[in-house]
Amino acid sequence: MVLKVEKLTKAFGGLTAVNNVNLQVEEGSIQAIIGPNGAGKSTFFNLISGFHLPSSGKIIFKGKDITKLPPNKIAKLRIARTFQTTNLFENATVLDNVVIGNRLRTKSGVFDAIFRTKREIREEKESMEKAFEALRFVELTHLADQSIGSITQEQKKRVAIALALATDPELVLLDEPAAGINPDETDGLAALIKKMAKSGLTVCLIEHKMSMIMSLADRIMVLNQxxxxxxxxPEEIRNNPVVIEAYLGSEEDESSKTTSV
Ligand SMILES: Nc1ncnc2c1ncn2[C@@H]1O[C@H](COP(=O)(O)OP(=O)(O)OP(=O)(O)O)[C@@H](O)[C@H]1O
Ligand SMILES: [Mg+2]
Incomplete structure (x- = not known):
């Protein structure tokens, strides 16, 4: 198991957003996390990636306890994530957005930046190479010089994934990668996510689009309150009466309230 989450709990004041959740994710698999709006899915990702400190419980990544590590330390252990709302620099190019993402993780100190040390120059070159490699993987090299403002929503979603991939992760957390895009484009993104897992990455995926999840996920966890x-x-989840009652029966297929990129 590459990721083990044990009795993970996060309370915001009186509200327990994540309550005693266990999960084990196998290397190279696609683990989906579904549930109604407000179920605690994004909070669960925020805990794994260090953006929130758990109230209790444990997070073990490749045998190492990462429960209390801050986001930059977790990123260095090769866990990357995308956000439900992706903040890309609209006026910058596709390539620059990915390079900046990579530089935020690998950057040299201020001294290096000012005096352009050898390390700074080397890191810059490496970031550029990583960014290009990531753009090749998400099939966007032809748009490298376009500004973010001029590309489609689906392409922006691919840029967000490229940002994560450029940090060379082993585990990627995708928070609603297909929200707000049309069904044809959803198929393309699903193929991309499949390709990520095939290349050896472990993928955790939050999505509301049930048909996508059912065909893509190896396993599905359902959160509710x-x-x-x-x-x-997917087969077990589809036929689980508790799930149908809590979630599948009560929400329109393909529905998603959260459509922003
Ligand atoms: N930083 C925070 N402070 C206080 N409450 C929060 C915070 N983040 C999330 N919550 C609350 O925790 C609950 C779970 O939110 P979360 O964003 O994890 O849900 P979600 O399953 O991702 O929902 P959606 O499908 O709408 O994205 C919600 O009631 C939300 O209001
Ligand atoms: Mg969410």
């Missing part, structure tokens, strides 16, 4: 109410294969 912070609690894990089910976990299993």
């Amino acid at each position: 912070g609690e894990r109410i089910a976990e299993g294969t």
Whole structure:
């Protein structure tokens, strides 16, 4: 198991957003996390990536306890994430956005930047290479010089994934990568996510688009009001009466309130 989450809990004042959640994710697999709006899905990612400190519980990545590590330390251990709302620099190019993302992780100190030390120059070159490699993977090299403002929503979603990939991760957390894009484009993104897992990456994926999840995920965890109410294969989840009652029956297929990039 590449990721082990044990009894993870996060309370915001009186609200328990994530409540006693266990999860084990196998290397190279696609683990989906579904649940109604406000179920605690993004909070769960925020805990794994160090953006929130858990109230209790444990997060083990490749045998190492990362429960209390800050985001930059977790990124260095090769866990990357995308955000439900992706903040790209609209006036900068696709390539620059990915380079900046990579530089934020690998940057030299201020001294290096001012005096352009050998390390700074080397890191700059490496960031550029990583960025290009990531753009090649998400099939956007032809748009490298376009500004973010001029590309489609689906392409922006690919840039967000490229930003994560440029940091050379082993585990990638994708928060609603297909929100706000049309069904044809959703198929393309699903193929991309499949390609990520095939290349050896472990993918955790939050999505509301059920048809996408059902065909893509190896396993699915269902959260409801912070609690894990089910976990299993797509087939098991599809036929689970508790899930149907709490979630599948109550929400329109393909629905998503959260459409921003
Ligand atoms: N920083 C925070 N401070 C206080 N409450 C928060 C914070 N972040 C999330 N919450 C609350 O925790 C609960 C879970 O939110 P979360 O964003 O994890 O849900 P979600 O499953 O990702 O929902 P959605 O599908 O709408 O994205 C919500 O009630 C939300 O208001
Ligand atoms: Mg969310």
